[in-house]
Amino acid sequence: MVRALARSSAAASCMVGLLVLVGWALDVMVLKSMGAALPAMRPSAALGLMLGGAALGLRLPATPGLFRHRLGTALALATALLGAVSLVDGVITGGNGGLDALFLRAFGEQGFAPPGVASSPLTALCLMLLGPALALVDRGHPQRLSWSDALVALALMAALTGLNSFLLGPLVTPAAAPFFQERSMGLHTTCVLMLLGVGTLCARPELGLMARLTRDTLGGFVARRLVPVTLLGPPVLGLTLVLMHLTGGLSHDAKLPLFATVVAAGGATLVLLAARALDMLDTERMRATAALEASEERFRTFLDTAPDPMVVVDGAGRVRFANAEAERVFGYRREALLGREVELLVPEGLHGPSTAGEGPERAAGGRLVSGQRQDGTSVPLEVRLSPLEGEDDATRIAILRDVTERRDLEKLREEYVGLISHDLRNPLNTINLRAHLLQRALHERKLEREGHMAQAIIHNVEWMSTMIEELLEGSRLESGRVTLRREAHDLGRFLAEVLERDVPPDARERFRLHLADPLPPVPMDAARLERVVTNLLTNAIKYSPKGTPVDVRLAAVHDHAVVSVTNQGTGLSPRDAARLFDKYYRTEDGRSQDGKGLGLGLYISRLIVEAHSGHIWVESEPDRGVTFFFSVPLEAPSAPPESQPLRQRAS
Template sequence: MVRALARSAAAAACLVGLFVWLGWALDVMVLKSMGAAMPVMRPGEALGLMLGGAALGLRLRRDVSRTRHWLGTVLAWATAVLGAASLVDLVLTMGSGGLDALFLRLLDDEGLTQPGLTTSPLTSLCLLLLGPALALLDRGGEARLSWPDGLVSLTLMAALLGLNGFLLGPLGTSTAAPFFFFQERSMGLHTTCVLVLLAVGTLCARPDQGLMARLTRDTLGGFVARRLVPVTLLGPPVLGLTLVLMHLSGTLSHDAKFPLFATVVAAGGATLVLLAARALDLLDSERRKANSALEASEARFRTFLDTAPDPMVVVDASGRLRFANAEAERVFGFRREALLGREVELLVPEGLHGPSPSGPPRATGGRLVTGRRQDGTSVPLEVRLSPLEGAADATLIAILRDVTERRELEKLREEYVGLISHDLRNPLSTINLRAHLLQRALHERKLEREGHMAQAIIHNVEWMNTMIEELLEGSRLESGRVDLRRESRDLGRFLEEVLERDLPPDARERFRLHLEAPLPPVPLDAARLERVVTNLLTNAIKYSPQGTPVDVRLTTVHEQAVVSVSNQGVGLSTQDAAHLFDKYYRTEDGRSADGKGLGLGLYISRLIVEAHGGHIWVESEPDRGVTFFFSVPLEAVAAAPGAASPRQRAG
């Protein structure tokens, strides 16, 4: 509504100015004035309205072209220059020559001696003030008043002074003629109305800053101002117009006009006060209801936190504890009264966001830290952070889960997987050896059919060995106890070697390697990172049409080396893309293409990349191909929990 009012003001100013010029050009009195007894608008004033309206129309939007912005600024300053020239003309010639005489000669009019032609200094003053306000429209602040607001406010006061002089002047005289100091200097009704509308439209052009921001803001002050300001500004003119019309119709005597005006103004003021009081009462009632609901919700929330089975604390933006539940008291040994207001490092010395001593972030979304009890003993914890909805600052809820038992279980699981894998590898090695001997004997006896059966046994033994190795590697990476054997390598040369060494010759020609400018050496565990790259390359071949190219790119983003592998396959659904790196997850196409996999390849790739301090992700749309990305730091750093990937930071 505010922006529509600004557009209407710009259009009205241009149209009124244009009609007045047409009236002077065609000598039509009804276009020059609102009536025979009303003052006539001079050509210079009409031109000023057209310039101001055009400047407002061009400056309504911030994202206009430079040409429109420049043209609007020029027209705004032209409005100010015209207003200043009109004031000087009024002082020097008393309105009998100067600019208006020049305009009338151009229009071939009879001159400035026409009856009803007046010059009001308020009109020129309004144009002089509006010009800079329109030119400086974007200089206002969001929360404070600015020069444009001050200039527009002065313009509005000057225009209302002319309007009130026109409408309220007859209250003090026995006639209904317009009155402002003296009649020949009165503003026309259409002039005052358009100037008021143009001043309001200038304020509405930027409703998010300055004075208009205070009026439109969803606050108590804005609520009251929106109801009182329009009534206080427009109430007296409307009342004066009503009384003048009643006097002209003969229903109101001259002696009764002023007492009636004063009585109505007093009654109106009292009504406004009562309406404001009622609005404040309604707002106060809503505030009390909201506070009651908030207190009830907070009580339920605290009850929920207090009965939670895990230690939970609330930490404010400065890192101080604001709440601790009963389980936190039990685990750490502190009474909650002793914890409130203390820094969170009292419970977690390295902090909730500090480096994890136990490796990369957990696959479950939490991260391992070491807590400290009141007696000084340590306790292993898994931390999960969640922002507190509705909090004014960056308040967090931290769930501190005691993972002592889980660590014991993980240790047992790792030992169990290791024992089982060792026990499986011995018979598999024997089976593999005997199968090779059998295949050789069958080949010597030229038993081709039986030789193919022996080859199938060897292939399945190799597949089982691969699954055992994936289980062992996944278990080692999950435990966070893997020591990476880092060495500084040229990552571009490393990718070339993997393409040459790990791909069959018939598939190698499908790959196109794109390298950025030479990068500094990257510290990496070559054997493990080769496993990641090979996994992505073989997937690209497996799930893309035969003969289509596969692009491998190496770039740098925010001190990270980023490798991408893009194919032209059918793409992934949103659900598959979200879970592709989860443990044991396989897509429908993956299950149909290779029924032997466990769904650990991409999961292990994710753990390897995160162990390097990097990230791995996928971008895909159905029928638009798939692009896998992974990043590793250019310098050896520990994995940073919660850090955004280069793709996320690059936007």
């Protein structure tokens, strides 16, 4: 609304100034006076309004172009110069010649003696003040009043003086003179000058005086309601009394006493209105404070009853709050923790180096650290930091989760993995060896039917071995204790070798490898990443029509290498695409084509890629094929990357 007022002020000043000049050029009185009953505006004043309005219009954009900025400044200075010359001319000639006579000669008229047009220095003074204010409109400050604000305030006071003189003069005039007789400034001149001054303030509502008026504070709230009434109340009251006098409803002797009484009553009313506004604001403040206190109490209750140890730490690293679970885990009473450094609980600090490996805990944002109880014993903790809303940026909530039970479960899982490795794989190896020997003996005796039965045993043993290997690999990756053997590899050559080595010869011609510009060597565990690529290639063959091509692409996206495998299959539903990398999840199509799988292939692929600090995802629509993507960083990262934005960029 403020910016719209500034634009309207610029347009109105230019329009009024232009129409008055056209009226003088064509000798049309209704244009000179902007109304049949008003006195004519002087040509110099009209030109000043047009220059000032144009300067305001050019300075309205916050970042105007260089030409627009310079032209606006030039017009503003021209407005100030015109006002200064008009002021000197009025002092020397009394306003009956000089500058305005020059304008009339330019219009083809001789002399300057328009009836009823008295000279007023206030118009020239306003133009002389508004010109520099327009030139300095960008020099304001959000917190302090500027020279531009001071100049505009003086110009508004001068224009308001003319307005009050015009409207309140009849209050003290004993004779009933014609109401629209000019006494100091014309009514239209005064109104347009005030509008131009207000527009200059509104040109930069974020700076200076206008910033204080538009600010959502107590001072701005009161000022927006009292300033317009204070400035415009007396002129409106004077106009009302004069009109009542001219219509015979009020005697001359009663005008001034009545004016003083109403002004006094109005002042008292303004004070009462301000007091009421302050009371309303204070009531809202107390209500908001009570709601905030209740919210803080609920928040503290939530923290205090949380099942995990929680502490609130300020920017200096001191504990501001600790819940009951923190008391239980660390052995300190919370009163003893308040104001103490957080290193008392976590000696290496909340931001210290993590002891976690390259596992899912690290990828999920948790950090494993060692805490210290009051009795000196250590406790394994997972730390998660969250900013505390409404506080300074350095205040954090630290969730310190005791992972002792998790450590015990991981130990049990490792024992379980060892059990599988020793007690299941060894018997299977024995069965596999004996089955091969049996098959050879049956082949020598030419017992083909029995030989096929032995081959079925071998096939099922290999299937069981594959499932056990998938269970072992998934368990190792889930534990977060897998050490990647990173070596720099040419990823393009690596993909070509995998296609040559792991794709069956009868299906190899279906694959088309597309390589972008040469990439730098990628640090990766080649054996594990080969498992990911082979899994995606095998799925592409299995779930796409025979003879259709499969495109394998390699490209660089920012600091990651992105590999994609696209097939022309039936596609995936949104539900399947969202859960495809979950543990044990299999699509309906997958269960129908291969009933022996466990649904661990893509899950293990996800764990391998995430262990490389990469990301894997799928894009598909029903009946439009499927594209699998995975990304790995071009350099070994020191922290988990933000993989979701990369997914958006690659797709």
